[in-house]
Amino acid sequence: MSKKILEVENLRINVLDGTPLVKGVSFRVCKGRVLGIIGESGSGKTMTCKAIMQLLSKKNFDISGKIEFKNRNMLDMKEKEINKIIGKDISMIMQNPMTAFNPMFKIGNQIIETLMTHSNITKKDAYDIGVKELEKMNLDRAHEIMNSYPYSLSGGMLQRIMIAISLMLTPSVIIADEATTALDVKTQSLILSEFERIRDNDIGLIVVSHDFGVIARIADDVIVMKDGEIIENGTVYDIFDNTKDDYTKELLSARLLRKEVS
Ligand SMILES: Nc1ncnc2c1ncn2[C@@H]1O[C@H](COP(=O)(O)OP(=O)(O)OP(=O)(O)O)[C@@H](O)[C@H]1O
Numbered sequence: 001m002s003k004k005i006l007e008v009e010n011l012r013i014n015v016l017d018g019t020p021l022v023k024g025v026s027f028r029v030c031k032g033r034v035l036g037i038i039g040e041s042g043s044g045k046t047m048t049c050k051a052i053m054q055l056l057s058k059k060n061f062d063i064s065g066k067i068e069f070k071n072r073n074m075l076d077m078k079e080k081e082i083n084k085i086i087g088k089d090i091s092m093i094m095q096n097p098m099t100a101f102n103p104m105f106k107i108g109n110q111i112i113e114t115l116m117t118h119s120n121i122t123k124k125d126a127y128d129i130g131v132k133e134l135e136k137m138n139l140d141r142a143h144e145i146m147n148s149y150p151y152s153l154s155g156g157m158l159q160r161i162m163i164a165i166s167l168m169l170t171p172s173v174i175i176a177d178e179a180t181t182a183l184d185v186k187t188q189s190l191i192l193s194e195f196e197r198i199r200d201n202d203i204g205l206i207v208v209s210h211d212f213g214v215i216a217r218i219a220d221d222v223i224v225m226k227d228g229e230i231i232e233n234g235t236v237y238d239i240f241d242n243t244k245d246d247y248t249k250e251l252l253s254a255r256l257l258r259k260e261v262s
């Protein structure tokens with residue numbers, strides 16, 4: 001049995017007027033395993049991820065249930081404690097890398113600041129770690145990248161830089177919400193290999209994707225969401241090859257380019 005890192009239990013997200021968006025979702029994220037989340041647009045995948053990342057303001061949403069990390073419910077934690085975990089122990093790779101960077105600052109400064117916020121190191125050490133991690137992500141000319149502004153780099157490069165930044169902080173859980181959707185096939189494949197490396201480093205990974213080829217390649221377990229609920233869950237083989245559920249069948253058959261699970 002893989003070790004549980006994060007457990008979401010009966011998560012409910014309502015808009016303050018009472019409209020339910022996520023209706024009692026439960027799942028586990030385990031060390032060295034990839035959890036794939038699939039489901040039609042609007043089914044609550046991103047909302048669930050944002051709730052884990054504590055990105056949903058209490059001013060707009062009523063959130064209940066449990067998001068348990070290291071045996072504590074993050075929904076009961078004070079903001080100060082949350083800030084120590086989010087971005088450090090649990091990080092998210094966003095769909096649009098452009099929005100993750102501040103256009104006003106060079107990549108290197110943003111990397112250094114992130115590292116120095118979460119760990120007690122010097123600027124010089126932060127710079128060196130930054131260069132090393134960029135190189136690990138197959139990014140050549142790491143010094144040049146550190147000295148560049150986000151607009152001068154391609155989307156694929158920024159995505160890889162964002163993944164490198166997530167890894168620098170040695171998180172236990174990484175959430176990738178449509179992280180490869182906008183990329184060309186070659187970059188996508190590179191990033192999926194990187195996800196496989198992440199998984200092998202005993203990190204728990206959540207991958208949300210409309211691309212079933214991506215899920216089939218990388219996920220160990222899959223949950224299928226519809227209208228804010230999980231309607232089916234199981235291993236990738238249970239879901240992709242042996243689903244008994246009509247909605248899942250429909251969802252999968254709607255994707256003509258789906259690759260078979262090998
Ligand atoms: N800020 C918001 N206020 C109110 N409702 C919202 C807000 N953001 C999203 N929703 C609604 O919450 C539901 C779930 O949205 P969510 O973004 O989680 O879907 P998704 O499964 O990620 O879809 P997609 O595959 O298109 O990314 C949708 O009905 C959406 O309209």
Ligand SMILES: [Mg+2]
Nearest residue numbers: 045046047177
């Ligand atoms: Mg989404």
